Every structure is written in C-alpha cells, then in structure tokens.
Amino acid sequence: xxxxxxxxxxxxxxxxxxxxxxxxxxxxxxxxxxxxxxxxxxxxxxxxxxxxxxxxxxxxxxxxxxxxxxxxxxxxxxxxxxxxxxxxxxxxxxxxxxxxxxxxxxxxxxxxxxxxxxxxxxxxxxxxxxxxxxxxxxxxxxxxxxxxxxxxxxxxxxxxxxxxxxxxxxxxxxxxxxxxxxxxxxxxxxxxxxxxxxxxxxxxxxxxxxxxxxxxxxxxxxxxxxxxxxxxxxxxxxxxxxxxxxxxxxxxxxxxxxxxxxxxxxx
Numbered sequence: 307x308x309x310x311x312x313x314x315x316x317x318x319x320x321x322x323x324x325x326x327x328x329x330x331x332x333x334x335x336x337x338x339x340x341x342x343x344x345x346x347x348x349x350x351x352x353x354x355x356x357x358x359x360x361x362x363x364x365x366x367x368x369x370x371x372x373x374x375x376x377x378x379x380x381x382x383x384x385x386x387x388x389x390x391x392x393x394x395x396x397x398x399x400x401x402x403x404x405x406x407x408x409x410x411x412x413x414x415x416x417x418x419x420x421x422x423x424x425x426x427x428x429x430x431x432x433x434x435x436x437x438x439x440x441x442x443x444x445x446x447x448x449x450x451x452x453x454x455x456x457x458x459x460x461x462x463x464x465x466x467x468x469x470x471x472x473x474x475x476x477x478x479x480x481x482x483x484x485x486x487x488x489x490x491x492x493x494x495x496x497x498x499x500x501x502x503x504x505x506x507x508x509x510x511x512x513x514x515x516x517x518x519x520x521x522x523x524x525x526x527x528x529x530x531x532x533x534x535x536x537x538x539x540x541x542x543x544x545x546x547x548x549x550x551x552x553x554x555x556x557x558x559x560x561x562x563x564x565x566x567x568x569x570x571x572x573x
Contacts, residue, residue, distance in 0.1 A: 310399050314407025315414075322411060332373060332415055333422065340365040340423045344431045352490055354531035355519045359434075362427045363518050364485060366420060367511045370446065371481040373416045374453030375460075376474045378408065382461040383470055387570045395568050409454045416450045417443070437520030441540040445513030448551050452506050455558035462565035485511040492526040506554040509547025516540050 322328050343365065344358035352360045385391050394404055420442070427433040436442045460473045484491060484502045491502050491511070502508045515523040517540060521532040524543045535543055 310403035311406035311410070314399060314403050315410040318407050318411040319414065322415070328377075332377060333419060336365055336369050336372070336419055337422060337426065339368070340426055341430060344427075344433075354521050355515065356433075358427075358431050359519060360486075360515075362423060362431070362433060363511075363515045366423055366446070366514050366518075367485040367507065368481060369416060369419050369423070370449040370453060370510055371477060371507065373419065374412055374450040375457045375477050378412055378454055378457035379461050379464065379473060380470050382408070382457065383464050383466065386461065386567060387466055389570060392568050392570075405458060408458075409451060412454045413447055413450050416446060420446055436518045438517040438535075438537050438540045440517075440537065441544070442514060442517035444541075445510060445517060445544070448548075449506070449510035449513075452510075452551050452555050452558060455555055455562060456506075459558050459561035459565050462562070462567045465571045480505065481507050484508055486515075490526075492523075492530075503546075504550060506551055509544065509550050513540075513544050513547055516543065 322332075340362055343361040351357070355363070382391070391404070395401065424435065428435060464470050464473060484505050484507050486492075491499060491508060494502060509524075512524045515521075516532075516535065520534055520540075522535045522539075522543045523532050524547060526532045
C-alpha cells in the first residue's frame with residue numbers, strides 16, 4: 307500500500323509541476339495577497355498582533371481552504387468527467403492509494419506555500435518568524451487533511467466542471483468570514499461565535515495565529531490581547547480545536563465513502 311501511495315503521489319507531483327495553470331493558481335494568488343495586503347492595510351494591532359501579521363496569517367488560512375478544498379474539488383471533478391479516475395481504478399492501484407496520493411500532493415503544495423509566505427513576510431515586510439513552527443505545521447497539515455477529505459466528499463455531489471463554483475464559493479466566503487480575515491471572530495456576537503466554534507476553519511485560524519504570534523487566540527475575548535503561550539501550551543490550548551477538526555475529518559470520510567463517484571456524471 308505504501309509503495310502504491312508513494313507512486314501515485316510522485317505521479318501527481320509530476321503532473322502538477324508540468325501544468326503551468328495549476329502552479330499559477332496554487333502559488334500566484336496566495337503570494338499576491340501575502341505580498342500586497344500588508345502594504346495596503348493601515349497601521350495598528352489586532353489582539354496583540356500587528357495588522358501585517360494578521361493579514362499574513364489570514365492568507366495562510368485561505369491557503370488551507372483554497373489548496374485543500376477549492377483546487378482539489380475542481381481537479382477531482384475534471385478527472386472524473388475525463389474518465390481518468392475510472393481508468394486509474396481499473397489498474398492495480400488500491401482506492402486508498404489513489405486518494406492518498408491526492409491528499410499527500412495537497413499537503414506537499416500547502417507546506418511549500420507556507421514556507422514561501424513566511425519567507426516573503428520576513429523579507430518583504432520584516433515580520434518575525436513564527437513563534438511556534440511545530441504548532442503551525444501541525445495545524446496546517448490537519449487543516450489541509452480535513453479540507454481535502456471534504457473535497458473528496460463534495461466532488462461526488464458536483465455534476466460537472468462548470469458547476470464546481472456551487473460548492474467552492476460558499477466555502478471561500480465562509481473561510482473569509484469565519485477565519486477572522488475580515489473581522490476578528492472574538493468580536494462576533496455570541497450566537498455567531500457559537501456557530502464559528504463548530505466550523506473547521508475557526509480552529510485552523512486560531513491555531514495558525516497562536517503559532518505565529520505566540521499568544522492564545524483560541525480563548526481570546528473581545529479585543530483583549532491574548533496571553534502569551536509556550537510551545538507545549540500552544541498545543542494544549544488547541545485541545546477543543548483538535549476535537550472539532552477530528553469530528554469534521556470523521557464526518558468527511560463518512561460522506562466521501564457515500565458520495566464519491568468514479569463514473570462521470572451526465573446532465
């Protein structure tokens with residue numbers, strides 16, 4: 307199984323890097339946002355983080371949704387409609403190896419995007435390196451895995467390539483709204499914070515900001531500056547967030563098993 311998964315991953319990587327459109331979509335928009343947003347935002351702080359840091363971490367959160375969900379839904383639907391998935395299943399590759407190769411590709415691309423965004427934030431905007439790199443990487447990988455599993459499930463409900471926007475746009479809007487990219491979740495009304503608390507994007511955003519700034523954005527209230535947290539504390543304060551992500555991963559895997567289609571959808 308490991309050998310099959312690795313071979314599928316290497317194949318997907320080769321195809322990805324040989325497809326200019328995929329590379330531009332995966333890296334162009336995040337790097338453009340990461341480079342420009344801190345320049346056009348006014349000076350100030352949000353919860354102890356400068357606006358530049360807040361914007362960069364917001365872009366990293368968007369990377370999780372775009373790479374883990376939006377791009378993968380489009381790719382899976384297009385390959386299903388072109389009979390590529392059906393042909394792959396007709397080989398000796400196990401189903402899990404096919405999905406494993408896709409998810410590993412998403413994670414590899416996401417990690418490279420993270421490295422480039424951190425480097426650009428440091429070199430272009432003078433932003434300090436993440437306070438807790440381990441928490442940052444773990445949160446990113448967990449988020450990418452959850453959204454990739456959701457993409458597999460959602461792709462089965464999408465009729466064709468032209469209709470992927472039906473599932474992509476709501477996810478993108480929820481990401482922008484509930485990640486704190488546009489407005490801090492800690493300052494939402496109580497009922498809206500309760501909704502945000504059960505969505506997967508919220509713990510991902512909280513974990514990324516906690517890791518980058520070294521402050522507890524998980525338990526932040528209002529506009530108060532969160533207390534500083536150490537390396538191990540960062541993983542501990544994310545306790546409820548890990549449970550939310552685990553619940554979404556289990557639900558996504560269940561939905562994917564029921565909804566995913568190998569055959570092209572017509573009409």
